[in-house]
Amino acid sequence: MTATPAPVADRDPVVLPELVSYLEGLPEPHIVFDRHYRIVAANAAYRAQFSPRASVVGRTCYEVSHRFDVPCDRAGESCPLARSRASGQRERVLHLHHTPHGEAYVNIELVPLRDARGDAAYFVEKMEPLRVAQGEPAAEGLIGRSPAFQAMLDLVARVGPSQASVLLLGESGTGKELVARAVHEASPRAAHPLVVVDCASLPETLFESEVFGHEKGAFTGAHAAKPGLVEAASGGTLFLDEVGDIPLPMQVKLLRLLESGTYRRVGSTELRRADVRLVSATHRDLPTMVAEGRFREDLFYRLSTFPIRLPPLRERREDIPLLAKALLERVAPQRRLALAPVALQRLAAHDFPGNVRELRNVLERAALLADGDVIGAETVARALVIGAPPTASRPAPPPSAAAPLARPARLRDAEREALRAAVAAHRGSRQDLARQLGVSVRTLYRKLRELDEGGD
Structure with a gap:
C-alpha cells in the first residue's frame, strides 16, 4: 500500500x-x-x-x-x-x-x-x-499605535530600502535619532555603521576636520592623519543631527559630498570617494533660513529628497499609556511600577513641549517620588511642577480645532518667556538648570543660543 x-x-x-x-x-x-x-x-x-x-x-x-x-x-x-x-x-x-x-x-x-x-x-x-x-511597550525602539505615529512609520518603511537622502523634521525630543536608526535598520546598509554627527556641538573650526578628517600637519596640533566621520560611516549611514546648525562655509563642502560623492581631508588635495547614505534632522524652519540667507537653498533640496515629519507628543496622546509603561520599565527596571488611570489622564492633559524626552524625565521624577508600586495623579502632578520653569503657567488643555495655526506660535513664545525667567532666577550650573527644566544639556544650550539670536 x-x-x-x-x-x-x-x-x-x-x-x-x-x-x-x-x-x-x-x-x-x-x-x-x-x-x-x-x-x-x-x-x-x-x-x-x-x-x-x-x-x-x-x-x-x-x-x-x-x-x-x-x-x-x-x-x-x-x-x-x-x-x-x-x-x-x-x-x-x-x-x-x-x-x-x-x-x-x-x-x-x-x-x-x-x-x-x-x-x-x-x-x-x-x-x-x-x-x-x-505597537506595545518594549525595551527599546519606536513605540506607538496612533494614526500620526503609523503615518510616520509608513514613510520610514517605504524610504528605508532606498538610497534616498532623508530629512527628519520635528520638535526637540520627538525621537529623531531613533527614527534615523529605524531608517538605517530598514535599509540594505543595516549591517554597516550608523554614524551620528552632532552638528550643534561642533564649532566651525572643528567641523570640517571631524566630518571629513585631516592630514598630518594640516593645522597646529595635527600630529597624525585622522579619518573623519564620513569614512567611519563607509558602507552605512551618516546621520547629521541638527543640520540647521552647520556653518555656511561647511554647507558648501557637504553639498559637494551629496552631489558627487567625493570630499577632501583637511590639508589634502586628494579627492576621496564616499559610500554613505545621508539622513539629516533638524527642529529648525529650514525654508525660512533659506529665505534669510542662513542656509543654502541647493543644499536644502539635496537633503530633503524624502522629508519625514515627526509628530509631537501632543498629536499622539493616545500613545502616552504605551510610552509611559515602556519608559517606567527603563527608568526603574528594578521596580514593577504602574500608573493609576487618573495619573495617565493627568499625563494626557499635559502638552509636553519637550515631547517624549520630557515624558521620560517626568516619569523618572515620579518614580523617585512614589513610595509604592502605583503612581497616582498627585505624584504625577508633583513631578510636573518640579520640572516646570518658575513662571510657567499650568499645562494647557489638549489642542482644539478652533485655532490650529495660532497655537504653536503661542507655545513657542510662552516657552521662551519661561526660559528667560528660569535663567534669571537660577544661580546654579547649566547642568542643574537643564535637570530642573527636564531637558538635556545640549537642548538647553541650543535654546539659550536661540534666545540670543532672537529666533524660533
Missing part, C-alpha cells in the same frame, strides 16, 4: 500546486486568499511566524491578522485588497498584526493573480516584519 505524500503547505486544493510549491520555498511569510478574504494557502514562513499552532486555511485574513470580524477598511485601517481592487495593481500598506509574541508592525505587499479573462480571483500577500517599531 502506497502512503499518501504529505502536503507541501497548509493550503486549499483549488490553488495551483506549482504556486504553492514556489511560495513554500520563500523565506518571507506569504499567504494566498480569495476575493472574499478567505485564506486558501500559507507557506512555512507564515505558519512559523504568525500561526505555529493552528491552521489558517479557511479563515479570513482580517480575523487571523487583526482579530477583526469585518475587513480592515471597515475597522478603520487601510485594506490592501480593497485598494488593489480599486487600482487594479499591487499595493503596499503597513499594518499592526497579532503574532504569538504580541502585536508587531508588518510591511504588506499584495499582488493580484489574474485568470485568463483578466479578473483577479486570488491575491498573494507577502509580509515583512518591521523590527524597528512596536
Whole structure:
C-alpha cells in the first residue's frame, strides 16, 4: 500500500500546486486568499511566524491578522485588497498584526493573480516584519499605535530600502535619532555603521576636520592623519543631527559630498570617494533660513529628497499609556511600577513641549517620588511642577480645532518667556538648570543660543 505524500503547505486544493510549491520555498511569510478574504494557502514562513499552532486555511485574513470580524477598511485601517481592487495593481500598506509574541508592525505587499479573462480571483500577500517599531511597550525602539505615529512609520518603511537622502523634521525630543536608526535598520546598509554627527556641538573650526578628517600637519596640533566621520560611516549611514546648525562655509563642502560623492581631508588635495547614505534632522524652519540667507537653498533640496515629519507628543496622546509603561520599565527596571488611570489622564492633559524626552524625565521624577508600586495623579502632578520653569503657567488643555495655526506660535513664545525667567532666577550650573527644566544639556544650550539670536 502506497502512503499518501504529505502536503507541501497548509493550503486549499483549488490553488495551483506549482504556486504553492514556489511560495513554500520563500523565506518571507506569504499567504494566498480569495476575493472574499478567505485564506486558501500559507507557506512555512507564515505558519512559523504568525500561526505555529493552528491552521489558517479557511479563515479570513482580517480575523487571523487583526482579530477583526469585518475587513480592515471597515475597522478603520487601510485594506490592501480593497485598494488593489480599486487600482487594479499591487499595493503596499503597513499594518499592526497579532503574532504569538504580541502585536508587531508588518510591511504588506499584495499582488493580484489574474485568470485568463483578466479578473483577479486570488491575491498573494507577502509580509515583512518591521523590527524597528512596536505597537506595545518594549525595551527599546519606536513605540506607538496612533494614526500620526503609523503615518510616520509608513514613510520610514517605504524610504528605508532606498538610497534616498532623508530629512527628519520635528520638535526637540520627538525621537529623531531613533527614527534615523529605524531608517538605517530598514535599509540594505543595516549591517554597516550608523554614524551620528552632532552638528550643534561642533564649532566651525572643528567641523570640517571631524566630518571629513585631516592630514598630518594640516593645522597646529595635527600630529597624525585622522579619518573623519564620513569614512567611519563607509558602507552605512551618516546621520547629521541638527543640520540647521552647520556653518555656511561647511554647507558648501557637504553639498559637494551629496552631489558627487567625493570630499577632501583637511590639508589634502586628494579627492576621496564616499559610500554613505545621508539622513539629516533638524527642529529648525529650514525654508525660512533659506529665505534669510542662513542656509543654502541647493543644499536644502539635496537633503530633503524624502522629508519625514515627526509628530509631537501632543498629536499622539493616545500613545502616552504605551510610552509611559515602556519608559517606567527603563527608568526603574528594578521596580514593577504602574500608573493609576487618573495619573495617565493627568499625563494626557499635559502638552509636553519637550515631547517624549520630557515624558521620560517626568516619569523618572515620579518614580523617585512614589513610595509604592502605583503612581497616582498627585505624584504625577508633583513631578510636573518640579520640572516646570518658575513662571510657567499650568499645562494647557489638549489642542482644539478652533485655532490650529495660532497655537504653536503661542507655545513657542510662552516657552521662551519661561526660559528667560528660569535663567534669571537660577544661580546654579547649566547642568542643574537643564535637570530642573527636564531637558538635556545640549537642548538647553541650543535654546539659550536661540534666545540670543532672537529666533524660533
